[in-house]
Amino acid sequence: MSDTLLSFEESLEKFDPAMGLEVHVELNTNTKMFCGCPAVFGGEPNTQTCPTCLGLPGAMPAVNAKAVESAMRIGLALNCEIAEWCRFARKNYFYPDMPKNFQTSQYDEPIAFDGYLDVEIPARSGEGTETFRVDIERAHMEEDTGKSLHVGGATGRIQGADHSLVDYNRAGIPLIEIVTKPIMGSREKAPEIAKAYVAQLRELIVALGVSDARMDQGSIRADVNLSLAPAGSGGLGTRTETKNVNSLRSVERAVRYEMQRHAAILDEGGSILQETRHWQEDSGVTLSGRPKSDADDYRYFPEPDLVPVAPSREWVEELRGTLPELPREKRARLQKEWGFSDLEMRDTVGAGALGLVEETIGAGASPQAARKWWLSDMARRANEKGVDVADLGVAPTDVARVQELVDEGRINDKLARQVFDGLLAGEGTPDEIVAARGLEIVSDDGALGAAVDKAIEANPDVADKIRDGKVAAAGALIGAVMKEMRGQADAGRVRELILERLS
């Protein structure tokens, strides 16, 4: 059964969206949150467990200092207050992926709270970027669950599964859950802001170095809460929580879908059921999960096996001093250094080429040359291959070397493209490819002169025009010479030789 949707435009005419985003970040600590088991991805099933993370009797949990540090660094980078004193709490529920029958989390005493992230989005005017502030409610520490494999029924889905197979390697890996305050006033930008928030939060996490930050592997996971209220009312409607949103593109699509779905229901005079929904990557829809119910009574209480965390202000300030340059500040600095326009910078970031351009410049290329190669040639080739530009297989040092060859006059832009063909075909380094393919520009005036003479002879009428002072006509002769030289000539030098002969 498919949902009825109102058009995106109509849903905005009638309603205002409010969003809440919950992002779980799996930390890249060596060990789990409360035990010394390895916290690495991809081990054989149930090879990374101990009595503590299996919830066996006699378990002795102890808090991972590094995880607390990472949590505080994330909080500080999000402009949060750091709690002077906070506790862990038990969140009680029964589910096979949680072997203790409770998740050790934080309840009303998060380690970090009241922050914000300034998110850059394309400006409404269409020129450059603008900033949208997303307020952060809290960032708290908790532990991941095990992984269930549902077998016997329809593939992987719970409905119809005969039984579930559980691997507890992931159970207990440190998680930081970052929760926004309701995001109001985003209007037509809501899907874009949601995506930009998760993308820029991810960049921040990468800059902090606290997580692998791989959405495809689940080390960053987003839940999208959405509600609609009548346009202009300033109220908050009933929300749904969409889980399983595991790519940036899906964040944007899920917000858009839920806006349109809610709008259709409300427009018909219906009401929204407060429920969990699941994003379906393949079909681009959300499916009803379960309604909020008595089972959501988690009966939190302070964790008696762990003592409170009370970070000294000295520790907090010490960690504040370790914060890296934040992505947004870095972008502003680089744009200034490189002299890029807002549009050039936006395109570079949008193409996922910021780091590549930065490295290419670091390897000696000029900013404009680096941008030109990555955003025109490389972006096009990546698009053709259906891969990210970073995964194309061309290294920034290669691009810098190709540009150096151009600057030295040994090849031109057209020949450079052939060098890139060679790089993608795995033919070696730029220098090897230039040598093997014989791409070097002919700078021998003898050979060039002969080609020029031949072109003049073949085009006497053009030659006459140039003799009469119509220098612009030289283009036709330059073209003929370049063709004769199979592109391996310096067009400027060819022009000089033509004018020498015909003046």
Place this chain on the structure above:
Amino acid sequence: MPEITRQEVEHLADLARIDLSDAELDQIAPQLSVILESVASIKEAAADDIAPTSHALPLTNVFREDVVVPGLTAEQALSGAPEVDQQRFSVPRILGEEA
């Protein structure tokens, strides 16, 4: 006076996955009320200047270094499992729940 209703006991039993008969509910509800009453008497001992506590010891910041320590082998981990399949704990399917 704290009093726990029969419905509340039924709800809690449900959350704890404990199946209680009508007779058991009749018996347990008043008992729990008495227990709550006893616990509530602690309130009388605690003066306003004593903050509520969740721990007996005045300790904070007991941390563990982020160093791997050997845990269980898969065989050990699975040794208590009623059923094992593909080196995983095999559990009954979960009804009306999500993936």
